[in-house]
Amino acid sequence: xxxxxxxxxxxxxxxxxxxxxxxxxxxxxxxxxxxxxxxxxxxxxxxxxxxxxxxxxxxxxxxxxxxxxxxxxxxxxxxxxxxxxxxxxxxxxxxxxxxxxxxxxxxxxxxxxxxxxxxxxxxxxxxxxxxxxxxxxxxxxxxxxxxxxxxxxxxxxxxxxxxxxxxxxxxxxxxxxxxxxxxxxxxxxxxxxxxxxxxxxxxxxxxxxxxx
Numbered sequence: 001x002x003x004x005x006x007x008x009x010x011x012x013x014x015x016x017x018x019x020x021x022x023x024x025x026x027x028x029x030x031x032x033x034x035x036x037x038x039x040x041x042x043x044x045x046x047x048x049x050x051x052x053x054x055x056x057x058x059x060x061x062x063x064x065x066x067x068x069x070x071x072x073x074x075x076x077x078x079x080x081x082x083x084x085x086x087x088x089x090x091x092x093x094x095x096x097x098x099x100x101x102x103x104x105x106x107x108x109x110x111x112x113x114x115x116x117x118x119x120x121x122x123x124x125x126x127x128x129x130x131x132x133x134x135x136x137x138x139x140x141x142x143x144x145x146x147x148x149x150x151x152x153x154x155x156x157x158x159x160x161x162x163x164x165x166x167x168x169x170x171x172x173x174x175x176x177x178x179x180x181x182x183x184x185x186x187x188x189x190x191x192x193x194x195x196x197x198x199x200x201x202x203x204x205x206x207x208x209x210x211x212x
Contacts, residue, residue: 002075010072013182015108025065037097045080102178105185122178132171137206
């Protein structure tokens with residue numbers, strides 16, 4: 001059994017962008033395919049968690065999600081995601097149904113900052129997680145974001161060390177266990193506006209350097 005987390009944290013860590021309203025979540029701003037994906041995940045999670053579907057009451061419409069349980073076992077949830085997601089290293093950053101289990105939240109979080117990815121892989125416990133960007137500017141900004149971030153996870157104040165991965169055309173390896181990636185994503189979302197401003201200023205500095 002894993003640690004219990006509230007739904008808002010589980011959804012952020014898995015890359016969903018839903019607006020919470022009390023005990024319910026507004027799905028209207030999320031992509032339709034992600035809403036369908038959430039529905040599959042929830043129904044499978046209920047079964048895996050040993051909850052009787054017949055007596056379990058919840059609301060999951062195209063625009064609204066009201067879970068029938070307050071907290072989620074994170075290990076069971078991640079196992080559920082691992083069993084259902086499509087698994088592809090490419091695709092768009094909002095296609096949660098094909099992003100790797102532990103990478104989806106991070107890819108969505110940095111996309112919300114304006115950093116555009118073209119490749120990601122959580123490493124599948126056989127190699128370090130890695131991520132690639134559409135341009136050198138975004139790659140450099142993410143590199144310095146990693147360098148300045150300490151993730152409070154299984155190892156408190158553990159720094160994130162990215163390095164080049166030549167075999168994947170310059171993708172960055174993230175030197176941490178993939179199970180820490182959702183903590184990293186949650187931390188970025190928690191500082192979203194501050195980091196958006198930082199990304200904007202960093203882009204301006206990059207452009208000025210390129211023009212000089």
